Amino acid sequence: MTFAKAQEYFLDHCQFEKNLSAKTLEFYAIDLRQFQSFLKNYKSDSQIGKIDKYVLKDYLKYIAHFKPKTVKRKLATLKAFFNFLEFEDIIMVNPFRKLRVKIKEPRRLPNLMSTHEVQKIFKAAYTAKEATTSDGDYLTKLRDIAVLELLFATGIRVSELCDLKDKNINLQNGVITINGKGSKERLIQVCNPGVLRILCEYRRYFEEQIEQSGYFFINRLDRRLSDQSIRRLIRGYTQLAAIDKNITPHTFRHTFATLLLEEDVDIKYIQHFLGHSSIATTQIYTHVNSAKQQQILSTKHPRNGFEFGSCSDSQ
Template sequence: MKTKNQSHLSNYLAYCTAQKKLDSKTIKSYMIDLYQFLCFIEDTEIEELSIPILESYISSLHAHYKPKTVKRKIASTKAFFHYLEYKEILEKNPFDKLHIRFREPILLPKTIPLHSIESILATIYHEHQTARTPYQRRNALRDAAVIEFLFATGIRISELCNLTPNEVNLNEGSILIYGKGSKERRIHIGNEDVLNILKEYEKKYHKEIVSCNHFFASQSGKPLSDQSVRRMINKYTSVASIDQHITPHMFRHTFATALLEEDVDIRYIQEMLGHSSINVTEIYTHVTLAKQREILTNKHPRKKMRVEG
């Protein structure tokens, strides 16, 4: 990789951090995508790039990745080139001359059957009630709070793990969430059972919460990690004898789909999920249409009629 190209990349990532205030996860994604791009063009300086080289790069991406990944990697590269144009390192952005179209397959979000969520919660509460030691009881209490919170709010796992005590007001049932791109949204928890378990957790874990300044904490006073939540879900899924592999993000999908099936306006769901575009939220309409098809196929009274033509 050319030293000059590497310098451009370092400056761009610094710009994204300091000026655009992008989160560390986005910066890491940009770094991986752009490092891959610069390795591909090898000894060619960015200022000397031609359309055929870019087309060759895009073709190589299509040969090795799924359309969604290709789209993300190209978006990362285009953003980099817009920066270079803005800084007058490039006179013109070569991507402007390329017409790139994607035909991504519609991948329906995977949801959790509501009876499975009920089984998981019942398993956790049973463990809380029958725990043999205070340590086990506190663990189960924290786990119940986490799972209830995931399902009650539709929050992303990264948002849950980064939540601070100042952003949680359980007396009002109000949660302030800083999502992707530091976008702010507020969501309310209206279920009293959920609020009660969260209040009990907050009381019993007060010392740990204050210690790490994160609302969800481990018994050792450290912020709860993404992997800890995944292990937690896997544990209770297994104990409840649920065959489906369940991830934290599936609670978000289930939250949105269930609300849509209850005729909640999609604009409200968009706001609760923190989607910048309604197009992202509309993927859940495909799920409800699939559910509609299943209902009409299996439940419509015509199925019970025995009419011979």
Template sequence: MRLKDRVKPYLEYCEYRKELNKKTLKAYRIDLRQFFDFIADGEPDKERIEKYITELHKTYKQKTVKRKIASIKAYYNYLEEEEIIEDNPFRKIKVKFKEVITLPRIIPREEIEQLLNYMYGCLGKDSGRMERYQLRDVAVVEVFFATGARVYEISNIREDSVNLHSGLVRIMGKGGRERYIQIGNSSILAILKKYYEENETAIKKSGFFFVNSRGDRYTEQSIRLMLKKYTKLAGIDRNITPHMFRHSFATYLIEEGVDVSCVQQILGHSSIRTTQIYIHIAAKKQAEILKEMHPRNSMNVAGVA
């Protein structure tokens, strides 16, 4: 059996044994198909792999190249561990990347406040089904900023994962890893309770905490569209995405002095290096504060002539 014909059982191994999510599996499938299309019927030896990596660098940005190479290396490691191959060509290939720090986009605090105020202002103006949907949407946005969870994590929160009395929420993250996040704000808990009371029948039937108009899971795409709609209605020009709440959550916690390792645990990052990107943003904000608001600016000192 050719190596490319073993991709299907490998992806099944990733799905059922490693419990990788659908998004990761899709990326693996695309990356491996692209690799074997380039190799064609030739032998995937060191020389051909080196040529492929060069072509990747010509076509894609560094972050994408890094991911695609990682996908192929993971596959070859699997083949080696299963004793399907004896010689792993990736052990002879050294790939180095220049670390480029891209600061995540965050939402200014005043815009989060503006959005929430608009959404809360919509409550009580309608009745019945429309009121239930509005309660749900406010609850979703509040949970975004309260937990820093990813959109697919929030979409997949189960009914039994939310304790409305203690405020403890169980989040299922990447690779099936679970973490618990405490919601301590009484206003957020109040909107969650009200939403639950109005939608309890549909929630219990579906098993998901956030449900759509058909009583099914409130999907990631529907959440994105909802956020886009309310952002526009609130008069905010910025294109706010669900993931920007995650970035904002982490950045503002660090600005408030929360230890980065604590933020790492809350976000569910496997490596603290991933979380440390938010330190750069907090430091940038600190520099702006010191430049604009330091008391030395208002002192009447002669200085150097």
């Protein structure tokens, strides 16, 4: 069987049998196309059964210039692909069985905002809305604020926010149904009156367009708002707030989780809010900033209760 035919079978399996998300299917297709391109340049036989561990080792060198996270994703795609082919008896042996690869990712703390920076961005957005001189500009700013408020209120992923349907949001009860990774559904309550008020105002002004498209957040063409549009609007308000920091939709998510932890919210609740299948993923947020460290150590450390060695003893 040719690689192209095997790829077609695999993607059909992922879409119709495993019901994977459109985003996952897109990445699978990109990664497999790249591997197919490599095979052509490598002058390897296009027959899928001819691919062995030595071909994979050369491919690993070929993609070594990518970030470790990207390399891991591309290899994971190929592993899933060859696992499927072996299970379906299209190939006799999965070439990954004879290959041991360990890729280390540098552990980096998430990019965060302070509460002061969050306040500056919201102030810039609300001030810009009140300063508008046209109805169209006012509606754009209203939608932007609704996006920012929901990002910070729920810690939602940008892809989840873009995919929110009108039917997923109950503004009367303040309950949002989020379809997360792996088609896992979770409910999050929006409790802040200010957030609910801006969402209701946005929904009221855009009611006709929202009902027509089915999506809650829409662009000027009355279509689903894209990830790129949200990144651009955040970048714009970051600059307007005079914050010299790379702030993305994921920064709002990281900040949401970290600030809740600093308020002593149980990590299991945060795991649910973020839609993590494993608490190990959530534990990246268990770092604390220097101000919080100082507060904890100055008030909670048992040494503070020792009577000897105090300032009064030395006088």
